Amino acid sequence: MNNDSSIKAFMVVVLVAVVCSSLVSAAVVILRPIQLNHQLLDRSRNIMQLTGLLSEGAEPGDEELLALYKSLDTRIVDIDTGSFDSTVNADTFDKRRAASNPELSVAVPAEYDQANLGRRSRYAPVYLVWREDHLDRIILPIRGAAMWSTLYGYLALEADLNTVAAATFYEHAETPGLGDQITRPDWLAQWKGRQIYDAQGEPRFAVSAGRVEPGSFTAQYEVDALSGATVTADAVTALVHYWLGPHGYRPFLDQLREQPPVQSSPARAEDS
Numbered sequence: 001m002n003n004d005s006s007i008k009a010f011m012v013v014v015l016v017a018v019v020c021s022s023l024v025s026a027a028v029v030i031l032r033p034i035q036l037n038h039q040l041l042d043r044s045r046n047i048m049q050l051t052g053l054l055s056e057g058a059e060p061g062d063e064e065l066l067a068l069y070k071s072l073d074t075r076i077v078d079i080d081t082g083s084f085d086s087t088v089n090a091d092t093f094d095k096r097r098a099a100s101n102p103e104l105s106v107a108v109p110a111e112y113d114q115a116n117l118g119r120r121s122r123y124a125p126v127y128l129v130w131r132e133d134h135l136d137r138i139i140l141p142i143r144g145a146a147m148w149s150t151l152y153g154y155l156a157l158e159a160d161l162n163t164v165a166a167a168t169f170y171e172h173a174e175t176p177g178l179g180d181q182i183t184r185p186d187w188l189a190q191w192k193g194r195q196i197y198d199a200q201g202e203p204r205f206a207v208s209a210g211r212v213e214p215g216s217f218t219a220q221y222e223v224d225a226l227s228g229a230t231v232t233a234d235a236v237t238a239l240v241h242y243w244l245g246p247h248g249y250r251p252f253l254d255q256l257r258e259q260p261p262v263q264s265s266p267a268r269a270e271d272s
């Protein structure tokens with residue numbers, strides 16, 4: 001066939017398109033398990049950091065990390081009723097997908113929507129950390145809209161269900177040097193020991209408007225301001241208030257206080 005033939009040119013274009021799309025499809029299929037494994041490792045690392053089960057400076061390898069994560073007591077909570085729901089598989093539940101699935105999510109009423117979520121999943125995976133036969137911590141997923149992005153994090157509470165044990169934000173797209181200060185380890189370290197609720201049971205935790213004076217009344221509830229990033233900082237306060245409020249985990253925490261959970265997997269105290 002003549003090289004100037006338009007049919008030949010068309011066939012070459014089609015052939016190149018088919019080969020390229022096959023290569024892209026193959027790459028997606030081959031890389032998907034690797035991507036999922038990375039996501040699982042990331043989640044394991046983020047959550048294990050909050051459990052208090054890793055000894056200071058410990059950096060477990062991937063296999064060990066996954067084994068530790070898989071041995072956590074992970075349960076699904078029905079956020080609206082505040083009860084555990086064993087009909088949903090905690091290993092496969094995808095809270096992000098659920099939040100945009102009309103059957104698995106609910107609209108957040110405007111009066112509660114401080115975190116600008118619009119909708120939230122009806123269910124959430126929570127992680128119970130046991131030491132011997134006592135509940136030591138509970139780790140709750142949190143999220144909320146900030147200046148440029150949704151902040152995704154976890155909040156670990158002590159067994160009194162009021163004192164912060166640790167917190168992390170593992171995903172966001174706030175500005176480097178401004179909003180991304182929410183991932184500063186020294187700032188997150190300040191969260192430890194802060195109280196969420198005041199004496200009246202109202203969420204009182206906040207990112208302060210300035211520096212928190214150690215020993216002051218507000219020091220029990222507040223962490224330092226983030227300089228030049230008040231919008232993101234206020235979003236953090238708002239999302240904590242939402243998730244620990246009546247449309248978030250409040251009913252669940254109230255039930256846990258009334259009916260302390262029973263351990264359902266072997267205690268893994270002092271693991272490292």
Ligand SMILES: Cc1cc2nc3c(=O)[nH]c(=O)nc-3n(C[C@H](O)[C@H](O)[C@H](O)COP(=O)(O)O)c2cc1C
Nearest residue numbers: 147174175178179180226227228229230231232233
């Ligand atoms: C390009 C650009 C990016 C910004 N990114 C953020 C951000 O990620 N988070 C944030 O809180 N403020 C950000 N700001 C600043 C806010 O507009 C606002 O000035 C700031 O939150 C106020 O904080 P301050 O009271 O501590 O100065 C950004 C500003 C500009 C111009």
